[in-house]
Amino acid sequence: MAIVATVSTGTFLTPLCMSCSVRSASVCSAIKDQDVPRLAGIATVMDVAVGKLLIEAGEQALYFFNVSSGAAKLYRLLPDGRRHIIGFVRSGDFLGLAAGEDYAFSAEALTPLKVCRFTRKKLYDLLSDFPAMERRLLQAASNELAAAQDQMLLLGRKTARERVASFLRSEAAHTPSAQGHSWALLMTRGDMADYLGLTIETVSRTMTALRKCGVIAISTASDVSIEDTAALESIADGTLLN
């Protein structure tokens, strides 16, 4: 199921870590240059093609992952096929903390994906020697927890309009090139719907409505831009009444 291509493993990855473009922005930054060989020694670099699974729900949770480039969606299914996307991961994100014995979610590549894979046990062993990295992980978990609470508020109490506005604001914030410009959404309307607890049709209609009132512009379905940041903000936060 989870068809992936393992590129390479082991200590000879040291140069890859040293030149890793996301190391400074990820939990790996807690490892100093001279200790990088230890880190590289337990890492496996993998490529995942678009649409392929990196993690499949129900599998034994043997690994942690760190995303070096690309993006993926994480989702859970109900027995009758209802799907909910619990989040997206991107360059620099750490993946797998929220797992027990087995993974409760699946992870599917949205773009060509490059990840570093660590066996849980080996990474835990490594953490004992590098408390700074454990601290970074704890902080990453705290941030994810705070984001999860935001999302619970969104799913529990926001309207469709507020959800879509919140989503676009957050996407723009995650996309450096989006500041004042249009950018490419990585996900389909269906993904957005499953992330926001809506249907495809409602997402589509809401996007159109936001476009018609001048808050956003949509050139193609995946190429959007924010035209009125203040309005988007106040819709997202529920400050606007109309």
Add this chain to the structure above:
Amino acid sequence: MAIVATVSTGTFLTPLCMSCSVRSASVCSAIKDQDVPRLAGIATVMDVAVGKLLIEAGEQALYFFNVSSGAAKLYRLLPDGRRHIIGFVRSGDFLGLAAGEDYAFSAEALTPLKVCRFTRKKLYDLLSDFPAMERRLLQAASNELAAAQDQMLLLGRKTARERVASFLRSEAAHTPSAQGHSWALLMTRGDMADYLGLTIETVSRTMTALRKCGVIAISTASDVSIEDTAALESIADGTLLN
């Protein structure tokens, strides 16, 4: 706002830690007996009356808490007053990980509450000397993250009936005395509604419906029991079609 009564502070709390009924079940179990004075030295024991705030949203996040007895609800508000309960904490639970610079949520006592309060900075310093406790915190954060993902699936994709059934199952699991017996719900219908993304009326009607079809029994509003565990399970998981 957050009116609380500080009972006592400092190392002379050592006997309190040693006899703490939740120590073995909490992150504090990572501290060995001989090191307990260090732990007790940075703790403040506090009592919070029902309805009083332990944490107020927007305040500077100076503290972590560990619940020794009682329960509290954690909630966030939208500007127009819509409320969402992001979770409940009970004996043994650690509280405050999901905070940035400021608390994003408020915490209100549901029952008379006893907590140990730690300054964030002091606890972080302590963690550097007790990696086992840091590991426990990381595990606690992982568990919370997994629970948050369950709740996102519930809020995004489950029906009212499935939400209420999931809630009752989870409450029963958190209440040792609930196995095969009735137990007292700690929260009002309003709290349940704000936790499940519903209204009071829908929670009330759904509880009545579950009672009428023999899945649960309700003696008084807060005293409930599970009459058909298998049915409740299959409703909660969305396995049942009718």
Add this chain to the structure above:
DNA sequence: CGGAACATGTGACCTAAGTCAATTTACAGG
């Protein structure tokens, strides 16, 4: 013991968002 002040339960009705059904793009592969 009495009676506010809440909390809960239940009807009657409403609406935001879901469902169903066509079109209309958009893009990947030949």
Add this chain to the structure above:
DNA sequence: CCTGTAAATTGACTTAGGTCACATGTTCCG
């Protein structure tokens, strides 16, 4: 440059759950 397939949009209609209104407990002080 087609053309087949999947994604998106849009309209018409339905519905689960929300809103409003009111009756009925409960609780807990004084």
